[in-house]
Amino acid sequence: MSERLITHLRHVALAVPDYDKQHAFFTDMWGLSEVATDTGLSFLAAEGSPENYIVRLRRAEEKRVDLIAFGAETPADVDALADRLMAAGVEIVGEPGSVDTPGGGYGFRFFDVDGRTVEVSSGVATRIHRRVEEREAIPVRLSHVVLNSTDIDRTRRWYEHHLDFALSDTLSSPHMGEVMHFMRCNPQHHSMAIAKGPHPSLHHISFEMRGIDEYMRGTGRLLRGGVRKIWGPGRHLAGDNTFSYFLDPHGNTLEYTTELELLDEDSWHPHVYDFSQPEVTDQWGTANPMDEFVAKESFNDPDRGVFVAPPV
Incomplete structure (x- = not known):
């Protein structure tokens, strides 16, 4: 196996028609915390995770998966992966550059073989998080x-x-x-x-x-x-x-x-x-x-x- 450039799963981004109902479910019932919001966008974190957010929610006319996001160790790894994918003919939908979401970073997007959008990023600032306590039934x-x-x-x-x-x-x-x-x-x-x-x-x-x-x-x-x-x-x-x-x-x-x-x-x-x-x-x-x-x-x-x- 060649050197692995992807380190972990960062977040999943979903689009939904009934944004308010979905937002209330994730925060009031499922146990996530909103850490940032924009027009029709919500960034939801797990209290025990250093990731800035683990679910991104977007208001849209149709339900869909917007993207699956993974982490890389360094910007050089992001560039190396982008070069590899482009050389292999993988369709790039966002070339390497600054990531304009909570935590920032450097990343790019591409389509996988099934057509879903994948994002890989590095240099994302970690979030101040906390220890989830005993009997606290929320996602870590x-x-x-x-x-x-x-x-x-x-x-x-x-x-x-x-x-x-x-x-x-x-x-x-x-x-x-x-x-x-x-x-x-x-x-x-x-x-x-x-x-x-x-x-x-x-x-x-x-x-x-x-x-x-x-x-x-x-x-x-x-x-x-x-x-x-x-x-x-x-x-x-x-x-x-x-x-x-x-x-x-x-x-x-x-x-x-x-x-x-x-x-x-x-x-x-x-x-x-x-x-x-x-x-x-x-x-x-x-x-x-x-x-x-x-x-x-x-x-x-x-x-x-x-x-x-x-x-x-």
Whole structure:
């Protein structure tokens, strides 16, 4: 593997028609904090994260994913990655330059093989954050993002070849074949996963909680608040992390999780897990069964942002 230039997942940017309802959900129910705002834009942080924000929300006529943002160590790494992608014929939608969002920095944007906009930046100022306290059931940080693709092997190869992501594990079944690749850009089991779907779209965004107790308290708060639960609470085998999946007001799936596995990358070998085995999807056996109804919710609506760069 060549030298890895991407270090971590920074944030996910979403556009939604009912901006006020989505904003209230993220701040009042999900537990994020607004740190900056502009006309029709909100930047939402996790209290325990040094990232200036982990979700960007934009008012728009159509629901879409605006971009997925990753970090790099230095401006030189950003330039090296941009040169690599341009030489390989990847479509650049914003050349390297100053980033005009909270924290600033230096970065650029491009389309991945499925047409979603990806941003890579470095030199972003860290945010003054705090320790999330015991029993405080709010996200500590952004954990990972899962993206739907019609050809998960093609998307996996693209991220391996162009961005040096590595495969951690795969979910498969005798009847459906391979349905999800877990991809990493650091020792965390996955910062991104690629799921098999009928169209490119957002599968889910995952948020790390302080611990098991805070994860369960957050799950309970959402249930008591009438938020629709899709799946959980339980514990996956791939990644060994807990999961509770809920729908936001626009039908996007969001996850509370904790204890995602950290790998020894020098010795790790990817597994292929048969997700038709119940202990693979949920080691604890506490979640509702994974079935076609649960899977369908995660297909989401077709992403209207494919090969269309966001306006900001």
